[in-house]
Amino acid sequence: MTSDEPDREHPNGFDWSKYESEVADVADVVDLGAARARRDGTNADSHFDIPLDEEPERGGVLVDAPPADAKGRRPIIPTRLLGWQNFKATVRDIAEDALHRAGYHAVRAPWYAMQAGFWATVGLFKVVGRQLRWWWLSEQYGLRQAAADANDPATWYKLHREVKATRAWRGIVLAAETAALAIGGPVAYAMAPWWVTGLAAAGLVCGLARLGRPQDKPILRPAVVAGRYRRVNPDIILRAYYAAGLGHPDKPNQQVTFGSTMSRDASGSGSQVVIDLPYGKTWEHVLNAKGAIASGLDVSVNQVFLTRDPSSHRRHVLFVADRDPLAIPAGRTPLLDGKVRDIWTEAPFGLDERGRKVGLLLMWVSVMVGAQPRKGKTFATRLLALFAALDPYVRLIVVDGKMSPDWDKFRLVAHRMVFGTVPNSRDNDPVEHLLEVLREVKAHIQEVNDFLSSLSTVECPEGKITRELSRKYPQLAVWMLVMEEFQAYYELDSQEQNKEIAALLSYIMAVGPSAGVILLSSSQKPSGVGAGDVGRLFNRYRDNHAVRFALKCGNRVVSEAVLGGEAYSEGYDASALPSGPQYRGVGYLYGASDDTPTVRTYLADHTDAEKILTAARKHRQAAGTLSGAAIGETITRDLRDTLADVRSVFLAGENGLHWATIAARLADALPEHYADITADAISAQLRDRVPSVNVKVRGEVLRGARVSDVDTAIDRRKSA
Structure with missing residues (x-):
């Protein structure tokens, strides 16, 4: 990718509107909570993204600039403040964060007080120790020891006189400080209003606690944890594609090029760019190398999304999510409001990999899951x-x-x-x-x-x-x-x-x-x-x-x-x-x-x-x-009396019929019920009531039923 922005009309017919529509089509109402959850993973209250990789110094490479239109211009009024609904959502978001922080720290206030008291005591001893070291001028000990080692009594005596004079002077200062605290402290306590005394005591404790605690043990823990993500840039993308075997930086006509500048997607959940593979490399190659590309980008394969570009078989869009978007739940269904819905409109189904709402129009279709x-x-x-x-x-x-x-x-x-x-x-x-x-x-x-x-x-x-x-x-x-x-x-x-x-x-x-x-x-x-x-x-x-x-x-x-x-x-x-x-x-x-x-x-x-x-x-x-x-209605079943139906197909004078003949006559007489009946099927249906025997009809002997056996079964049922 070079510093010169590609022509808006790409020579290969690249349709900019397809990809810039994601930026231009901003929802009327921004779901700040969902957007923040997408941005920060499980920390739904986080506000700040901290990149793990710093952007290299490269002139003209456009990254992480969320343009609002085709010319890359950001909106004058931020989207979250544009419109009354967005403004209310923004205020609500800020208020919820403030309440969360207040509640978080209020619950832990007693523990904070205990830690502050302990570390303030440590800090007091540190202050006293520093004052004593300052008075005693202990840092001069090394100079006097060096003079003694060099057998230089003149220098040693000179240093000794200086240290005695300095200690005397600093001792007077410490005595004055002690007297001021011993006399001025009680007087100020008696004369000052209670709230001034309280503020002074709180400030003193906080100052001593800050001095006393180790640097890696803060008393106040943040209520909101900043999210972290791996930032991608052109160098990283090229590294990934070359490592995946989709090109070579030094071989002729084997370079991977960019069909657009890199930009953040409309939801701010990742970065996307159009990739042109070298001639001879195809969409199938990049599909098979998806895992290798993810490895080269140093992200999870679940963060890499590839979309085919119809203008060329070697072109596609690479979208790299800041975090694994598929591991972030879409949340409860909006149907929980219990309101009337219309089947002629889209059914809310979920969120896609970029956090956009996915609906499904059910009319005129069939759906398989x-x-x-x-x-x-x-x-x-x-x-x-x-x-x-x-x-x-x-x-x-x-x-x-x-x-x-x-x-x-x-x-x-x-x-x-x-x-x-x-x-x-x-x-x-x-x-x-x-x-x-x-x-x-x-x-x-x-x-x-x-x-x-x-x-x-x-x-x-x-x-x-x-x-x-x-x-x-x-x-x-x-x-x-x-x-x-x-x-x-x-x-x-x-x-x-x-x-x-x-x-x-x-x-x-x-x-x-x-x-x-x-x-x-x-x-x-x-x-x-x-x-x-x-x-x-x-x-x-x-x-x-x-x-x-x-x-x-x-x-x-x-x-x-x-x-x-x-x-x-x-x-x-x-x-x-x-x-x-x-x-x-x-x-x-x-x-x-x-x-x-x-x-x-x-x-x-x-x-x-x-x-x-x-x-x-x-x-x-x-x-x-x-x-x-x-x-409470039950299914109305049109029950058939199979025995009676079979008896009805026997003509006068017929003592028996083959099962195939019985099935054919049932299909002709009662097609609404027996259109697809077969000899085996009708035989199976009557097997426990009418024996299947050899029947001779017109000189042909096949398995069938005798009319006498059918009549016997009907009589037996009546007497039961």
């Missing part, structure tokens, strides 16, 4: 569902394949709830209930499309749901289907149920979003599920999610299954995300926008979720939109 267990997958999915719950016009359906207590409180608002894959205390037949739920969603999608086609182009010009239509017509309400650990429903014991669930989910995924059905899916096993048609439908369901959020994954294969194969080539590998309790809820949000931020999700624990859902239920009661399980 994938991760290892206990990395924040359920919390992230539930956070989006809580946002939908606060919109009283959204109908919620929650299906929890892992049967955890995380979703229990959604009973307050959910239209349907399904738990687990086997009968349990919360759901006596979850698989059948799920099938009915998915059929209900499918019927709703069909109804929405039919209803939209009946509306005039004046009312519905684009042929799709709008916010106004969803409020006007109840049948056009937005639905949200939550599938927690959805892979569990592709691995059931019954292959027929697996196939039907897979087919229904694939249909809902393909058609649902355009009909206002939002899907939230989460999985810790996003690959290797099912076989044959079930496996194919599982992959189609997984791959068709428009938005992906991947938290820490076990390996690259799982990461690609969650994010998609193209994400890895763009530098996003969820298996490389950091591990540890402080990184729970950290993941890549892919597909929601042109950027792929590394998001720290907001936190809503069980208590928070219950509070939000309680408020959501009140909103729905006021709007009159509670339905289904939330008001």
